[in-house]
Amino acid sequence: MTVDAVIVGSGPGGATAADVLTAAGWTVAIVEKGRNHLLDPDDLSKPAFDYSNDEIKFHSRHFLGPDPLIEPRTFRSEEADGDHVHVGEFNSLPTTVGGGGVHADGKVPRFRPDDFRLHSLFGPQPDAEVADWPVDYDELEPYYAEVERTIGVAGTEDSNPFAAPRSGPFPMPSGAPMFGATRSAAAAERLGYHPYPAPSAVNSVPYDTRPACNNCGFCAFFGCPIHAKGDPIAMLQRAMASGRAELLAETFVSRIRVEGRRATGVDLVGPGGAERFLAARHVIVAAGAIETPRLLLLSDFDHPLIGRYLMTHYQTITAGSMPFRTYAERGRAVTHVHDDMIVGDDASRAAATEAGLPWLRGGLVEHGGGGLPIMEAKHLPWGEHHPDLMANSMIRARLWAFIMQGEDLAYASNRVDLDPTIKDARGVPVARVTYRPGRHELVASAHYGPRLIAILDEMGAQWTAATSSPGSGNASLPDAIPESRHNMGTVRMGADPATSVVDPTGRMHQFDNIVIADSSVFVTSAGYGPTLTLAALAARAAHLMV
Amino acid sequence: MPVWLSDDEHRILSAACDRLIPPSESGPGASAAGVPDYIDGLLGAFSFDPPRIWAGGPTSGRHGGERGFEQFHRLTALDELAWRMRIEGSLGLPEREFNGPVIGLQQRYREGLAALGEDFCGLDPGDQDGRLRSLSEFTALLYDHTCEGMYGAPEYGGNRDCSGWKAIDFDGDVQPRGWTDAEVSNP
Numbered sequence: 001m002t003v004d005a006v007i008v009g010s011g012p013g014g015a016t017a018a019d020v021l022t023a024a025g026w027t028v029a030i031v032e033k034g035r036n037h038l039l040d041p042d043d044l045s046k047p048a049f050d051y052s053n054d055e056i057k058f059h060s061r062h063f064l065g066p067d068p069l070i071e072p073r074t075f076r077s078e079e080a081d082g083d084h085v086h087v088g089e090f091n092s093l094p095t096t097v098g099g100g101g102v103h104a105d106g107k108v109p110r111f112r113p114d115d116f117r118l119h120s121l122f123g124p125q126p127d128a129e130v131a132d133w134p135v136d137y138d139e140l141e142p143y144y145a146e147v148e149r150t151i152g153v154a155g156t157e158d159s160n161p162f163a164a165p166r167s168g169p170f171p172m173p174s175g176a177p178m179f180g181a182t183r184s185a186a187a188a189e190r191l192g193y194h195p196y197p198a199p200s201a202v203n204s205v206p207y208d209t210r211p212a213c214n215n216c217g218f219c220a221f222f223g224c225p226i227h228a229k230g231d232p233i234a235m236l237q238r239a240m241a242s243g244r245a246e247l248l249a250e251t252f253v254s255r256i257r258v259e260g261r262r263a264t265g266v267d268l269v270g271p272g273g274a275e276r277f278l279a280a281r282h283v284i285v286a287a288g289a290i291e292t293p294r295l296l297l298l299s300d301f302d303h304p305l306i307g308r309y310l311m312t313h314y315q316t317i318t319a320g321s322m323p324f325r326t327y328a329e330r331g332r333a334v335t336h337v338h339d340d341m342i343v344g345d346d347a348s349r350a351a352a353t354e355a356g357l358p359w360l361r362g363g364l365v366e367h368g369g370g371g372l373p374i375m376e377a378k379h380l381p382w383g384e385h386h387p388d389l390m391a392n393s394m395i396r397a398r399l400w401a402f403i404m405q406g407e408d409l410a411y412a413s414n415r416v417d418l419d420p421t422i423k424d425a426r427g428v429p430v431a432r433v434t435y436r437p438g439r440h441e442l443v444a445s446a447h448y449g450p451r452l453i454a455i456l457d458e459m460g461a462q463w464t465a466a467t468s469s470p471g472s473g474n475a476s477l478p479d480a481i482p483e484s485r486h487n488m489g490t491v492r493m494g495a496d497p498a499t500s501v502v503d504p505t506g507r508m509h510q511f512d513n514i515v516i517a518d519s520s521v522f523v524t525s526a527g528y529g530p531t532l533t534l535a536a537l538a539a540r541a542a543h544l545m546v
Numbered sequence: 547m548p549v550w551l552s553d554d555e556h557r558i559l560s561a562a563c564d565r566l567i568p569p570s571e572s573g574p575g576a577s578a579a580g581v582p583d584y585i586d587g588l589l590g591a592f593s594f595d596p597p598r599i600w601a602g603g604p605t606s607g608r609h610g611g612e613r614g615f616e617q618f619h620r621l622t623a624l625d626e627l628a629w630r631m632r633i634e635g636s637l638g639l640p641e642r643e644f645n646g647p648v649i650g651l652q653q654r655y656r657e658g659l660a661a662l663g664e665d666f667c668g669l670d671p672g673d674q675d676g677r678l679r680s681l682s683e684f685t686a687l688l689y690d691h692t693c694e695g696m697y698g699a700p701e702y703g704g705n706r707d708c709s710g711w712k713a714i715d716f717d718g719d720v721q722p723r724g725w726t727d728a729e730v731s732n733p
Contacts, residue, residue, distance in 0.1 A: 035625075044721060049604040050602060050603045050604070051603050052615065052719065053698075053718070054615065054699050055697075056694050056702055057601055057699075060698075061599060062628075063619075069629045177730075177731050178730055179732065214722070214724025215724050215726070216719075216724045217722050218719070226602035226604065226722065250622060250624070272623065300715055327733045329701075330729060344706070347631070363632065373697035373716055374693050377693035378689070378690060378693050382565070382685075383568075384655060386567050386568070386569065390697075390714045391572040393714060396714075397715075424644075425624060425644060508681070
C-alpha cells in the first residue's frame, strides 16, 4: 500500500501538515520515533491521561524523551575542539507523540513583518548570512490565523503597540495574569516599556472539546494533565478522527529512498527493531532542526548547506529576589512579555555603533518566575542551612525573572552533521552540533541585560543576578550548550538552489516530492519562539501540496 | 527491608542523607522523610512489575481525582534498555555498549557507601561531613537523589506523608483542583 504522504515527526509541524492533508482527503502515515503518551491508544482521536504534576517523572527521568543514553547528541563549539567534547543532550525537544508542543508552556507569538526582511531593512552583519525570507508576513498571515484557530490561542488585541497586523481577533481572550507578572508589567511600564499578555496556546475558556486551564503551575517542561494546552494535540486529534491518518509511534525513519528527483518512501525501524519499507507519494520531514538535517544526511543527500546555519536563541536570563511572594508556582509559567528589545531604540543603535556592529536586535522578553522544589533544592547547598533556605525559598517563592529570547544570526560554522563515532541504540550515527554564539548576540545581551535588571530593581528586588545561555564560548564548560529549546535554520529556505536547500514552498530544490515542515527552514530566528511560525509554514506547505 | 541495598548500606545511606538534609524546626530530616527508601527504590526499580521508573497520571488523589500515580507506566524495550543501562550499568553486554561501557548507579552506590566507611554512622557530624566532602563526585550524586526523594512525589518512596512539601509550604501536585484565577492573580 502506498500512502499519499508519510510525515516524519508528530510535533507541531508534522501534526499541522497531517491535519491539513487529511482534511483535503489525503491518506497519511505519521511516523514518530518516541512513545505515544498523548493520545488514547484505544481511540487515537481522544486524549490519553499519562501526564501529571510530577517533577521526578518529567525533570529527572526523561519521561518525554529523548533518553540521552539511548539517543545522545554530541556537541563541540568549533572544529578545533576535535570530534566532540560532550555526549548526551543538546537543547533537546521531547521525543514523543506531540513533539516539542507537549512540553512547551504554550507561548505562541507571531513574527513581525520586519523579521522576514532583515537584509533589506537592516543589511548584512560581519560573518553572518543575513537574508530575506522568500515569504513575507502578508503571505503568511492567513496561515497564522488558521493555525491560531486550530491550536486555540488566547490573547488580547491592541495590547502590544509593536504587534504585527492581524486579520481577525484571537480565538480566545487572555487567561488570568500571574500575580508576579502584574508587578513586573507595572514596573516595566513605569520604565517606558510595553508589556502585554503573551499569546498562549493555553485555553482560557473551554475550546474545541478541551477544558480551560486550571492554573496548576506545572506547565513548562510538563505535558498538560488535562489537555488545556492545544499544541499539537488539536491537530493530531483531528487528523486521527478523519480516518485517513495512521500513527506509527516508536518507529524510527532511518532513510528516505529516492529514485532520480523523486522520493519513493522511507525505511522504518519499528518497535521491536523490525525493518520495513513504507511507500509514499510524498515525504514530509518535520523532525525538528536537529533531527531533520540528520535524516537528510543519513539519506546521503548532498546539498552542501544541509545542516548549516543552526540558530538557537541566545538567552539573557536575569533574576531578582523579591521582598514579597511571587506565587510563580500558580498559573501558566509566563503570562506577560514585551517586544521593546526586539524593536530597539536610540540606545540600542548607539550600543551597536559603539561595538562596531551595523545593528543589533534582542528578543522577546518573558516575564516569569520561580521553579519547583527539586530544582530549587539542587541549586542550594547541602548541610545545616538547607532546611531554612528551602523554607524561605528565595527561588521558588520569591524569585522573579526575565528571559530574553535573543535573536541568533545565521553563521555557516554553526551546524549539524553526523557524529563520526557516536551512535544511537539502533546503531545509527547521531547528530553532532557545532555551535557558538556570534559577536552580535553577545553585544545585544550585554546591552539589554542591565536594562532587564533595572526592571527587577524597579519591582523592589533585594538582589539580582544575570546570566546567559549559552554562558560562554568555551566548549569544555557545561554551560556552553544552549538551553533555549529553540532550534532553527538548518535546512534553509530560499529561491536560489545555490544558497538554500528548500524552495519558497518548503519543497527541497533537489527533489520533486520532499517537503520540510518544521523550523529547519527558517531564514532568520527572529526573537520569538518558533512554534506558531513553523506551524503556519507547515500549514502553507501542506495547502500548496494539495 | 531494603529492596536492593543491604541493611548495613541502608544505615550508612540514612546517616549520610541526614547530613545533606538534616532535621530542623520546619520538618524531618532526609532519613525520616524516606529518602533512603526513594534511593533504594530507584536502585531496585526492576524488582517491581512494572518497574518503578515513571509514576502514572493524571492525578495522585491528594487533591481529588483517582490515585493514578500509584500505577507505574509500563516500559518499552528501549525504555528498559535505557534504565537498565543507567541503573545496572552495561555489565559487558554488547547491546548496552554501543557507545562504550556505562557504569551504573548500583555500582556507584555500592562503591560510594563503602568509601564512606562501615564506621560512618558512629562518627561525629563534623567528621561525617568531612568524609562526604572528600567523596565529592559520589556526594553530588547522592545530593541530587536526596533532593528528589525529599521533595518529589511520595509514590516514589520518599517525601513520606508529604513531609518534605509541608516543611516548605508547597502543595505538591494540585490536579484536578488547580488554582482559581483569583488565587493566581490576587493571592
